[in-house]
Amino acid sequence: MLANRSKNTQPELAVRKILHAGGLRYRVNMRPIPLLRRTADVVFTRARVAVFIDGCFWHSCPEHSSRPKSNSDYWGPKLRGNVERDRQTDRALESAGWLVLRFWEHESEVEVAEAIALAVRAQHSSSLDASGVKD
Template identity: 60%
Template sequence: MTETATDQPGRWKDRTPPDRAWKSKSGINAAARVAEQDRAAGGHHRRTVDVGEGRFARASIALRLYQRTRRIRAYLRWSVGGRTRERYVGEVDGSTRSENLKQAWSAAWALELLTEEPVPAGSWASSREARAVMSANRSRDTVPELLLRKALHRRGLRYRVAARPLPELRRTADVVFTKARVAVFVDGCFWHGCPEHYRPATKEHSDFWRRKMEENRSRDTTTNQALHKAGWTVVRIWEHEDPDEAAGRIAEIIWSRGR
């Protein structure tokens, strides 16, 4: 089923959009595809479609190039009972696929095609977002970390994983370049108060989550200060960032130091 929404004016009037604006990267695995959609939507919990009778489905965005009109169209897709459903959400005009996925998710929310899946009865978490974060929380080897490390490895960079830059400082960085003295931290949007995706809890236990986030941000600041004082460069990457773009920034720092 396909439904038409009001199109936004496109930027590709006189030329065909480049592949990077809509095509997914070759060889990308299922976990990477999920992470890409999660980043663009602002979290796994924000990809929910209410299919009725108390049931919910996880949606994704499909981008399609129409050669005749030189336009990229976005469609919201999900499955119900083994059948794929689809809704047209509009045209997108970003220069990269990640930009266009973000535009499409925003449009889907504006069209009220998505919903926040309710928290199961009896759950201690104050919101679906909090529950998703707690369920997915791991001390290392999260999907964003793995994708970043793969992107760094493809650039020929070698590093230590989950190591302390300073043995005497009880702070573990996600990726450490010892010779270049560069420490990389991949920060979760919920736990570290991402300005783009963090949404303060407004229900039960909201004070707890606010204090926890503030404590984490304070700890981040003291960690940065301690490492800078010891001559280290600190790079902080939000979990929603494109891993290739983040790896490129890190590589420039490493290469500028001849490492």
């Protein structure tokens, strides 16, 4: 399991490259809430958007997940725990005012980057509207 990357995976790098080329700036592998031990893959601090690009195996993708046949007593609870932790993370971030975006590693990086850019710009403009300041 040491060879499995937890950050800077190919899907993350591809999405980040598109976002950066589109003029968006972000933080990488950051805790949106410092006291919460959860690290988002891409974080837009001003817009309060946390992006997770989940691996199909580790987060039990409905399309591509597979259940290991060997050592299933270990893997079953492990994978279910990952999914439950994802939901807890979503709830904690949303209750703190963050927009949580989750994507699967198999999704088109162009479509993922477009969805992220739209959400960040919408969040940014709504925060400006709320403060009474316009660009």
